Amino acid sequence: MSIIDLKGLLVPLGALKQIAKEPHTIKYPDQTKEISERYRGFHYNDLDLCIGCGNCSTICMNEAIDMVEVEDIEGKPGDSGLRPRIDYGRCCYCALCVDVCPSGSLSMTADFIKVSEDAFDFLMIPGKDNPGGKDKITFDASTDTSLNLFERVPMRELPPEERVQSFAEVFLGYTEEEARIEASRCITCGLCTENCPVHMHIPEYINAISRGDDEEAIRIIYDNNDLPEMCGKVCTRRCEDVCALQVRGEAVAIRWLKRYATERAENADMIRRIVNPEIREPNGIKVGIIGAGPAGLTAGYYLALKGYDITIYEAKSEPGGMIMYGIPKYRLPYDSIQKQVDYMKSIGVKIHFNTKVGKDISFDEIYNKHDAVFMGVGLQKGYTLGIEGEDAEGVWAAVDFLGLVNEGKRPDMGKRVVVVGGGDVSMDSSRVSRRLGAEVVQLYRRRIVDMPADDEEIEGALEEGVQIIEKAIPTRVIKDEKGRVKGMEYVRAELVPPEGGGRPRPVPIKGSETVIECDSIIAAIGQKADFGLLPEKVQNSLTFERGKIKVDDERRTGYPKLWAGGDAVKYGRVDAISAIADGFYAAESIDAYFMQVKA
Amino acid sequence: MSETKDIRIITRPTKEQIRQAQIDFAPRCTAAGRVNDKETQKMVQYILNFARKHSLFLLAYGTGCGAIEIPATLTSRYDAERLGIRGAATPRQADVLMITGYLSTKTLKRVIRVYEQMQDPKYVVAFGSCTINGGMYFDSYNTIKALDRYIPVDVYIAGCMPRPEAVLKGFAKLQELIQNGNAGNGECYRKNLDWYRANQQKVIKNWDFPDEYNW
Amino acid sequence: MIMKTTSERNKQTTLFIGPQHPGITGNMMVKLLVEGDTVVRAETHIGYLHRAFEKLIEQRNWLQSFTLLCRFCVPEPDPMELTYARAVEAIEGREVPPRAKYIRTIVAELARIQSFLLWYGGQAGSAGLYTLGQWTVGDRNYILDLFEDLTGARIYHMYIWPGGVRRDLPKGWADKTRRVLDYLEKRLDDYNRLLFDNAVFQKRAQGVGIIPKDKALEWGVTGPPLKGTGIGNDVRKDEPYCAYGELDFDIPVYEGGDVWARALVRRDEIKQSIRIIRQALDKMPGGSYYNRIPNPMKWRLPAGEAWVKTESVRGEIGFYVVSDGTEKPRRVHLRGAAYTHGISVLEKILPGQNIADVSFILNSLGACPPEMER
Amino acid sequence: MTGNWLIELTGIVLTALLAFTVGMFYGGLRRKVIARAQNRVGPPVYQNFLDLLKLQGKTTNVTHGLMTHLAPVWVLVAAITALLFIPVLHGGLWFPNFTFKGDLIFLLYLMVMGSLGMALGVGETGNPNGAIGVSRGLSLITGYEIPFVLSLVAIMIQFHTTSLTDLMHYQQATGHWIARENPFAFLAALFSVLGMFHYSPFDIIGAPAELASGPMSEFGGKYLGSLMTGGSIFAFVKLVLITDLFLGGAGHPDAYTGAAGVLLGLVELVIKTFLLYMIPVSIGIVMPRFRTEQAVRFFWRWPLLFGALGIIWAVFWK
């Protein structure tokens, strides 16, 4: 450096020219800077969209999010009724809660100012306390950016061409890796349990699967479902309807995961070893069960665990009832049922086959022999079409048809089959008919989307070449001279919304009658129960509603010491899992009853 | 089903119980005894409060992450000095103690000392989640969770970190409180010193300062 | 009290710089034994910002941890996120899409610029030149605005996470970035005229706080302080990560090892960073920006360990990450650049310096207390 | 000056008020100018008054002993005393002063008095930052006082007087500012003013990044308020002194008479002092701080040389 560094003294003075320049200051609060479009400020929650799954609360490592009851919001299946409340004394504005919100209701806004002298002022229920936040949303997670995995691991299945060749199982089940990935999608919220009639511990066993503890998963599953392998294959899986992921994507494949877990136990012995249930000392109380369907088996199993002496009376030669005789083997192989029944037998459940109550043994005898009776007789009779010519040869009730096929018989259906109906049974009928080599046309009164059948089933049927004619009402069966079915006449319908609101009603369009030629007709429009086995005095003391027995919450009938469940009672829906629930809760009720008697 | 409701009532605190717990949590004497609103307070007091609110000397003490937004607040973009807010180097000269975020127990000890060195009326502004309820570090063994258990606080600002705008808003709130005569808790602190000391000593195990430090 | 110590220690005074002290960035304490104006012994005391991150991370899962990590060092959160993400990816073997790599590079370099702007303020401010700090810290807001547009937050971006980055570049962001860089480049001349052409600053900075070149590596000196001694080690060049291998930039190296050399290195680094960002914006590949991780609550990493280094503003930072195969990390241990700079190096170079230079040197070393004690 | 004590007393009070007001406003203006140079808006010009009012409104005070207690008062008294010996307006009836032969030398002493009082007060607080600050301050004083004294000596030699009034008389009579008559002395004095104001690069006494606020560390509330008042008056004193010495002073007994004259004189004074004040302020904006020994060395190099040149100039002028 020279002796005097003039440059070094003068150049910095150039900074003084800034005095003349406009200041850079934003005069907050008079002036404000625009907040960017992605700003992570306070939360906003769309309370209607929110399902209260609490995933935000789980991911929050600061434990800033509480799930609390909020006025005016009632829980319902698929919505816990709780809403997140955020403690801004904890929040770090990381927005992980936004990124994991399965419904996409939670987002963050451009608001970030909250100043108070009261430290207790920083709890906020987003959406309720800042209703205006909706217009200021800046940070949200679309299905692309969300951390939830909205796409399910696809299930491997047989190609349609191969399927129709045989009764081989269509779905091949998850491999271990697939199951772990699929199980890891679950956010463990537990909303699904509410929609399950028996309230299985779904999040727990899925979590066990995702952690690799398959045996624990099996134990958890058997806690309140004794026929899980059946459920894993053919359950109506209403749990998946309310899955948190289903709001914006595909539900977790709860059914397939259950199937995966239960298939790890290859035989009854393994089930016994893994489940290793606690069996109470025999208490000498005898319970008779009519019908070895899901309801009866379940009641029997759980009562047996509680130390009761169980005898099941079954009319047919195989256990399982409707799941044995009503569900085609390509969906539920014989072994699956047998395995579980064997396991139950090992617990001590006794089953008398080929013992039809009312014929081989009277109801009174059973009632007198046992301290209590559970009745799960199911719906054995199909409804008839109720149209002209339905008495023709070749007109089948779906139950009879499926039963026959499941017994191993191959009835001659001819080349062309018409199936009437839109439920699961109709789908089974169609697909079984395809497997028997027939061309199948299915008629349904409403649209395909309105069909009560499982989407998977409809899809499978369409893939296999079943032709579905929607909005078609059968009017007449056309017979040939020998009294055999020759064809069917139907009329097209249009859907008219009823005045009071609700589901649109099909109304026939005049003059649209069409005739299709066919060799057989399968009526799959519902079943009804046959209570002929019950003596008159018992029947008189029971209440019936639409041809079904009315029971209370604990599945008690009006007749003392008689419980009932399954499809034949008017409680919940008509499916296997509801029957299991009936059996399960009836068992609890019976146990509670005898505990009370004892005490 | 009906019995579950009963269990809830027995095991869960009611709204009133929660509210009571909040009231009992820390002394609140901000409003007690010395509310002098515009009508009743003397002219002098009014003018003094006006000067106080427009002249806030911040103690330059970066106790936590929040310190990072203080430069931004004080520099050209947001320029807090136009509101009379400026830094002060020592506690003796400062009016406002900013607790900018979490406080480790080791810092808490110094903060208490600094707070006690400050001269009345003195104000405490708490920044960010950590001062309110522990924030991110709610399960850390070394940070305190609720600041008002240890020193009285005038204003809390939400955020992690609070943006400069929020900081300015916090000061605006403080100014409002000062004008109303509701800010400044030094008296409250002295009155409840035993309670505060007990809390402080619960977390600060080693209460002594290094010998040379005691000037 | 002061009288007592003075007499006892024979004209030597104990002076505490910090923890509450305007010259300290962050919150630490340097205990000085001074004789007149000269430092005889220095001792760094830390622990004022200890939040027990590493303990907390053991309680969080792999994704939750990333929100904590950026708080390791407040002025510069992004390299922490980046390093952690890279460590996790190394253990898991997860691929990062090229677009994410470029975005990460840009974010890391923007973070470097904003941190250097803050450093300008600190370095000049500790020498009493507050005007520069007002300019740079004010202009730093433009970069923070960019961050806000990109990530949604000014300071704690929480943007780079394992597998890629959190969101794609918003529309128009690249142009805005270019405009900000142009503006900054112009302003840099203003800064440099005020600081580097300033005779007083030159006098203050030259020959002060010298790190000897032959000891630098052994002392664990990295980053600008190392480059200021004439050794041009830089992780970005040595072991290129992100997109650095595909971009063209220089490592500024100055001899001398004093505050002045370190300041020059930083001055040039900003220019290089601007160059890198411009290139990265031009070369930005398309495609995905994020290689999706599984459900974060159930995301398990295979057992293993990784040691990953990144060049941050203060020097090299590294993460030693150990996974035991569960949802939670076994250990995430940070090696901060300030860990050596702020403690052992500082204690070694302070003796013999004027007390006026203590915070000056501290700033030039880039000591970051929250990073030291975590 | 006449013997009417009432006018004199009013004059004293008015002078003090004027010095206080102008000094405080200059402080505010300085902050405003600095802010604008830093690209920001800055506080209102009256900000310093608010600060002062607030400091006086502090309810608790901490004292470390008698000297601590006295130091701010000392500073304030020193400032006002110094003010009284400076002709604020030349010949103005309402702004009298106790100038006498040799007041220049007396002033020199008075101006150091303030710092001395501070030093004593700080010593009692025991704050090491304060102690170091005081020792730095004393070094700095030795730095800038020598050129300042040299510059004054040069003028004394040149004009054969030690009376401020005489110097002002001379300047107004001839119309030649001493800044022109002896530029070297003026330069030396100007450099010393930089040091006197303790702005960058000579703000080593209260250097925040090094010593918290140095001697002021332990002074808060009312003490700080008094120090601030004293400082403001002192600033005014320094500015008026230099203006009177080198820039012709303000007010002219012949040109300005009556109230209008006083007002015009004040305007002249404000303009001159403000421009002069802007010199240390501008340099303070762009310069970092020297280390103590660098600062002292700085003063002992160029300013000292200018001072010596001023003496030579004075001796060989005429």
Place this chain on the structure above:
Amino acid sequence: MTTQDIIRALNETFELKAEVLHGNQIRVSMHKKQVAPVLLYLKNQWGFIHLDHVSCVDWIEENVFELVYIVYRPQDQLTVLVKTKIHREHPEMENMEGFWPHMRTYQREIREMFGIEFPGFEAPREFILEGWEEIPPMRRDFDTRGYVKRTYTTRPGREDAWSVREYITRRTGEKLPDFARKYSRD
């Protein structure tokens, strides 16, 4: 120089089993007595003059602490992770503060956070913590949440929160057995 050369040198000189970790990083485990000679050997013979990191991992299941010394050679960016396991009861490790100046910092931290002693190491004991009376906090058996509960107070007002699972369980009457509960959320 490649990783293989270093591995060979280490294996031959000290009879170790060094292996490649990632890229040009080498991992080598050894008995604790060997650590100091190996580090010195690497530093002096092979030019690993930069001590990158010293870390400690608590493997409480195996009842050991694992110490990791990471050294780095700037010329060709080679890294060696020198690892050793020491027993958790009365853990002791050789004092190596003379090797690198910042080793002192690391040792102070590890001593404070894990309670590992370095005989002959005379730095002040308190480093980051002040007045710490519990077991060293980074040990895995130190329960930070329990400590927080005992020592600090969290703000009341959030006790009305529900666990979603429990809430639904109560609504539906589902009986969740204990062995399943451990797989529940929360």
